[in-house]
Structures are given as C-alpha cells and as structure tokens.
Amino acid sequence: MKAVEFHLPQDVDKSFIVFRETGDFFPAPWHYHAHYEFVLVTKSTGRRMVGDHIGYFGEEDLVFMGSLLPHVWVNDPIYLERRADHKADALVLHFTDDFLGEDFMNIPEIENFRKVLKLSERGMTLLGDTRKKINALIKQMPDMNGLQRLSSLFLIFDIMSNTNEYELLASPRFVxxxxxxxxxxxxxxxxxxxxxxxxxxxxxxxxxxxxxxxxxxxxxxxxxxxxxxxxxxxxxxxxxxxxxxxxxxxxxxxxxxxxxxxxxxxxxxxxxxxxxxxxxxxxxxxxx
Structure with missing residues (x-):
C-alpha cells in the first residue's frame, strides 16, 4: 500500500486551511503531505491508520499529525456501502511551519509549542478536556472571519503546549x-x-x-x-x-x-x- 502525496485546496487570502470533509465516506487514500494536520471527526465511525498505528475513531475523535506522516481514515462498512442515515463529516486544519513567515516557529513565544510539533512526528490522539476545548474551537472556525480564525489557531497552540492529555500513535520507526x-x-x-x-x-x-x-x-x-x-x-x-x-x-x-x-x-x-x-x-x- 504505497502512500501518495496529497494536498487540500487553500484559499489565496488565507494563511492556513480549514476544510470540511463531508460525504458518504472519507475518500482520501493512504497519503502524506508537508502540512501539519488536525483531524476532527464530527460524524462517522471506522478505523484510522497513522504511520504503523491502527486505531478506531468515532464522533469527536481528534488527532494531530506532523509533516510527512502517512495516514488514512477508513469508514465502517455502513458508510462505505451507503447505508448510514447521515453523511460522514470531519473538519481538517492544515498549516505549515512557515505559514506566518520563515522565522515564525523560532520566536520565543512558540518555544513550548515547538516541543509539541516534535511529538507530532508520531501522531497524537488528544484526550479529555484538551480534546473538548480544541474540538469546540475547530467547530467554530469555518464561520469565523480571518483574524478570528487565526486567533483561535493560536489558542489551540497554547492549549496543546500545556497539556499531557494525549497518546502518541506511530512507532519510532516512522519518525x-x-x-x-x-x-x-x-x-x-x-x-x-x-x-x-x-x-x-x-x-x-x-x-x-x-x-x-x-x-x-x-x-x-x-x-x-x-x-x-x-x-x-x-x-x-x-x-x-x-x-x-x-x-x-x-x-x-x-x-x-x-x-x-x-x-x-x-x-x-x-x-x-x-x-x-x-x-x-x-x-x-x-x-x-
């Protein structure tokens, strides 16, 4: 199963991507990309593969992944066979480490978050209150204006920088x-x-x-x-x-x-x- 390079469309007037994936099932193949990525599943169930880790997702599942880490979300048969009474739905955030300029991730205020970015090379599933807080912010972002959206992303960075409510996914071999x-x-x-x-x-x-x-x-x-x-x-x-x-x-x-x-x-x-x-x-x- 060869991973393919995959990119989501980005609006020219936005510095990072907020994308809603809605359909009978999630169509993306086993893939990777240069972006860091949050995936929040709002509706659907199935299994996800992040690097060499296989786990299961349901509503409110939230994963943060680093650059170039292969992954895929596979819906349960009820979605693949189009027997579900609702669409599969997820919200996806993509950003690069230079989305606000080459030196952005080197500023002092980002020091703690840089440690999170290092951990994300293996993929992280978020848990507990951390997941609830970040999920609430991500759900509001599609309807926000540009500055509100950017402010919410910074708040997510801050939450991620001050939590231990996560589990690492892929093995060290995939780092x-x-x-x-x-x-x-x-x-x-x-x-x-x-x-x-x-x-x-x-x-x-x-x-x-x-x-x-x-x-x-x-x-x-x-x-x-x-x-x-x-x-x-x-x-x-x-x-x-x-x-x-x-x-x-x-x-x-x-x-x-x-x-x-x-x-x-x-x-x-x-x-x-x-x-x-x-x-x-x-x-x-x-x-x-």
Missing amino acids: QNFHYGSSDRFKKITGYIMQNFDKDISLPEMAAVSSMGVTAFCNFFKEQFRVTFVEYLTTVRIGHACKLLSQNDRKVVEVAYECGFTNLANFNRQFKKLKSMTPSDYRRTLNI
Missing part, C-alpha cells in the same frame, strides 16, 4: 528525523539501531558504540527513551514489519526474519503485544 537535536552520542545510538535492527544487537555492542559501560548505557537509554533498549529495539523491528506487511506479499515468517527476529513464535508474540493483533490480521486490515 523521519532521528536526531532530536541532541548529543552526538544520542545520534550514534539511534543511527546504529536504525542501520542494524535487522541483526542481533547485544547490550555490550551498543555500550561500545556509545563509549559507555553496559550499566551506564542502560541507564542513559532508559532516561532518553523512557523504555529499555530491548523494548525500543522491538518497537523499531515491529514498525518495520508493519511496513513490509503493507508493501509486499512475503510470508509472515520471511518478514519476521528480515526484521531481526530469530523465530516466528517470538515475532508473533511481540507483534500482538504491541499491535493487539497478529501479523496476519494486520495484513488483512490493509486490504481496504
């Missing part, structure tokens, strides 16, 4: 920039993992790459990633497996070995633990 602006040691570690995740990587090997002892490396890794090295490596491997399962018809056992797993049983167990489904079930969900 396209692995530098995170941190130390050379951090870059060496992430670079080595991405180049060698399909092989057997030992803790002593990683400690040597990072010029640290094994215990120091384990502590450093847990502090930086909030998970252990083994947990992270498994996530990267499963993320790559999802990519292979979506792009070719290799046997599951071939995918497992290509992603660095030494036996099929462990691959199936780890895949189900992270994705709540087997690799075969995952592949079937992609036949959309």
Whole structure:
C-alpha cells in the first residue's frame, strides 16, 4: 500500500486551511503531505491508520499529525456501502511551519509549542478536556472571519503546549528525523539501531558504540527513551514489519526474519503485544 502525496485546496487570502470533509465516506487514500494536520471527526465511525498505528475513531475523535506522516481514515462498512442515515463529516486544519513567515516557529513565544510539533512526528490522539476545548474551537472556525480564525489557531497552540492529555500513535520507526537535536552520542545510538535492527544487537555492542559501560548505557537509554533498549529495539523491528506487511506479499515468517527476529513464535508474540493483533490480521486490515 504505497502512500501518495496529497494536498487540500487553500484559499489565496488565507494563511492556513480549514476544510470540511463531508460525504458518504472519507475518500482520501493512504497519503502524506508537508502540512501539519488536525483531524476532527464530527460524524462517522471506522478505523484510522497513522504511520504503523491502527486505531478506531468515532464522533469527536481528534488527532494531530506532523509533516510527512502517512495516514488514512477508513469508514465502517455502513458508510462505505451507503447505508448510514447521515453523511460522514470531519473538519481538517492544515498549516505549515512557515505559514506566518520563515522565522515564525523560532520566536520565543512558540518555544513550548515547538516541543509539541516534535511529538507530532508520531501522531497524537488528544484526550479529555484538551480534546473538548480544541474540538469546540475547530467547530467554530469555518464561520469565523480571518483574524478570528487565526486567533483561535493560536489558542489551540497554547492549549496543546500545556497539556499531557494525549497518546502518541506511530512507532519510532516512522519518525523521519532521528536526531532530536541532541548529543552526538544520542545520534550514534539511534543511527546504529536504525542501520542494524535487522541483526542481533547485544547490550555490550551498543555500550561500545556509545563509549559507555553496559550499566551506564542502560541507564542513559532508559532516561532518553523512557523504555529499555530491548523494548525500543522491538518497537523499531515491529514498525518495520508493519511496513513490509503493507508493501509486499512475503510470508509472515520471511518478514519476521528480515526484521531481526530469530523465530516466528517470538515475532508473533511481540507483534500482538504491541499491535493487539497478529501479523496476519494486520495484513488483512490493509486490504481496504
């Protein structure tokens, strides 16, 4: 399933896009674009795929996604078969990091929101009061004048900058920039993992790459990633497996070995633990 580049129309007198998607179902294919994007579903149910994450959406579902992150929203059969008693409906906001000029995202007032933009590289589903507040603002934006709309977007930025009511979606494998602006040691570690995740990587090997002892490396890794090295490596491997399962018809056992797993049983167990489904079930969900 190859992602296509996709763009929404933008009015020449507006700096960012507010778009209502209404129809029997959501027609956009598996796609990506340079814009950051909010998707608020107001009517309809179904499943959404963001990077290698598959989740389910209903009314009031709100997701924020970073630039170039592949995604698709697929309606339930009642919509695809045109049996629903109402149209599917969603509101979409698109903006680029330079929509108010090249230096806008570098001004001091945006510092906290820049951290949110970094998180959005994996996609974020918003929860709780944060979702309620942002949904209320987005619903009003189509009827606002230009300055009101811009002011509401800034208010959304502020809400996003001061919340922990979210869940990250795609695995680290789908993050396209692995530098995170941190130390050379951090870059060496992430670079080595991405180049060698399909092989057997030992803790002593990683400690040597990072010029640290094994215990120091384990502590450093847990502090930086909030998970252990083994947990992270498994996530990267499963993320790559999802990519292979979506792009070719290799046997599951071939995918497992290509992603660095030494036996099929462990691959199936780890895949189900992270994705709540087997690799075969995952592949079937992609036949959309």
